[in-house]
Amino acid sequence: MELINPKxxxxxxxxxxxxxxxxxxxxxxxxxxxxxxxxxxKGDIKRETEIIMKNIEIILKEAGSALGKIVKINVYIRDMSKFSEFNEIYEKMLNGHKPARAVVEVSNLPKDSDIEIEAIAEV
Structure with a gap:
């Protein structure tokens, strides 16, 4: 097991x-x-999604992987009415790649964030 902590x-x-x-x-x-x-x-789900996906891309690159190698994503969002805005950026960032995914509306997230995304990818 290797811990990945990109600078x-x-x-x-x-x-x-x-x-x-x-x-x-x-x-x-x-x-x-x-x-x-x-x-x-906070306050702009499109920008928030783009920032998260770029951070995931940085992390995956450090681990020898890429966004196109994601096999599963879990998304936690505080306001499901923002789903289509989130989806627009998500789809753009994955450039046609369609991993398995769950999107769940939640009442609260760390640091009072509007969205949190986790991923599993192949190396």
Whole structure:
């Protein structure tokens, strides 16, 4: 097992690893829309989704993987009425790749975020 902690991705907000690589899989912990300078972005689900997906891309690259190798994504969103806006950016970021996915509306997330995304990818 290898812990993945890219220097150019947001740091963990708790006692966990950003990602764990084991065998031919990498498990990316839930990512919040946190920019390079540590700012949590709120109020624009499209921008939030883009930031998260770019951070996941950075993490996967560090682990020797890529967005196109994601096999499963879980999305936690506070307002399901934003689903189509989220989906627009999500689809654009994955460029036609369609991994298995769950989208769940939740009442609260760490740091009062509007969205959190986790992923499992092949290496």
């Amino acid at each position: 150019n991705a947001p740091k963990a907000v708790g006692p966990y690893s950003i990602a764990v690589k084991t065998g031919n899989l990498v498990f990316v912990s839930g990512q919040l829309p946190i920019t390079e300078n540590g700012e949590l972005v």
